[in-house]
Amino acid sequence: MNDILICLWSANGFDRATQGVIGAGRRLADTTGGQLHAVLIGAEDNTLVEATSLRADHVLVADRPELHEAQPELYLAVLTGICRSLQPRAVLLGSDVYSQELTPRLAHRLEGSSMADGAELTVAEGGALRVRRTAYGGRANAVYELGRQPAVVWLRARGFAPAEPIQDHHGTVTHLDIELPETITARIAERYIEARDGVPLEDAALVVSGGRGLGGPEPFEELRQLAAAIGAEVGASRVACDEGWVPASWQVGQTGKKIAPELYLAIGISGAAQHLLGIADAKVIAVINSDPDAPIFKHAAFGLVEDYRKVLPALTAKLAELATR
């Protein structure tokens, strides 16, 4: 079979990551000459069903009350069942935690192959899926060929271009009749959403980020004020998160958020390869660092070599003054 299956969570709606997965799936199906199937798990969202059906050949809606909030064990059962009957060539997922977690398990159940953090998909002669991704903390680019079928891959979803609606096309919409396992031994019992004003870091056009050079949690308040002056979000290096200065969800990098802002302003961050990996798609990188030899300068468009403490309040004031209202 040359068909492609994409796995989407209804709760995310038609967000940028969802659009990236649909785009990746559409182009891959066009390459293999197969059909694009999209399964939407969770409470049915009409806008998402409609948007998906304009781009995919078949939309499968998996809506049961038990699936309205994510339960990985149940999602895995649903996806395994669908894949067994569809026999797709490839199964694509997004970059959220559920997608990451389900990818190897689904591949194992289907006796396929899996890969994480795919940045580009191609098809080799002979039909095997190839996945480009980074290795060695962003120092190298690697291409892997996934020999077994299906190839199950979670994607760096926001890096994939969305797909336009196909002219005069409306994919089929099927409501699935699903059986769920009666008991599961691992269940999500509680969920906590961190209070965070503004847009998610991944979607921000402007990001101001702090690292070990800030020396503690208090300066992040100054960073927040600077960010507020230009309407930016605040991110951090792993060190700042590990030290507990800011929440783990602020981490940018290989094992944190991968972002693509118009401007990334790094303050007191050295520019380790693993950090740079998270901002590889940033348009402009700007730096404030007291060490002129910090590696991050090699990746920046402009910079200021200075102790941030001598810069911050004045810079914030100046930016507030320059902001167009």
Added chain:
Amino acid sequence: MNILVCLKQILDPDIPARDFRIDPERREAVRGSADLVTNIFCENALETALQLKDAHDGMITVLSHGSEEAEDVLRKALAMKADEAALVLDDDAAQADPLQAARVLAAAARKLGSFDVIMVGRESGDWGVGQTGGLLAEELGVPFIALVEHLDVDEGKLRIRRQTDTGTEIFEVTPPVVISITNSENNLPRIPKTRDVMKSYRKPLTTIAVADLSLTPSSDSYFRLVEISVPEKETRCELVEGHNLEQRIDAFAHRVAEIANTTR
């Protein structure tokens, strides 16, 4: 609680980018003078296990699949106060794909005892593939939870906290379970005392020859690396100029505002 922590030895991921080279024949990083180290997330996992043991008692076994050099990783874990250590000796371990690694670890886990919690790192710091944990869970037929930062025991059930994109979730789990550990402010690995490092060399270490696990070799590989290269990307950074700090801040602010004002 009986805990198994899987530790992988990797090439030190902290080699500076300018010293990083790929060997085109072997299709891997040139080792050069870089050290082999314990994968950082495996150390976070061991730390998490040690904290669970400190709070609720238990027994920690550490397991590695690697060459003789991987003994270092296990000795360090013993110095951090893991109770037992086992090495599956396999000269081809470095070439193993994640399914092979999962099969080896699963077979070794069965041989070593029965475990309530099996911990892995979220991904290895060199190749960063992060598939072994999920595959290991499937090999063992137990649930898998990724990106865990903390766990607790409550009346025989595990309460497992993991990071999500927007916050945290708590799982209630009837053991056994495989979990992958991510870094957090609470699981920075402890530094072993010199005395414990000395002692670790006298502790027993079980070695298992990979052949003794009687695994049937798989006919195909899980995936194959077909290309690897080092991208060249260096921009010329313009350092803002000015006669004094005030002027330089002013110049910097203008560059920032120029971009900020067009994105509004």
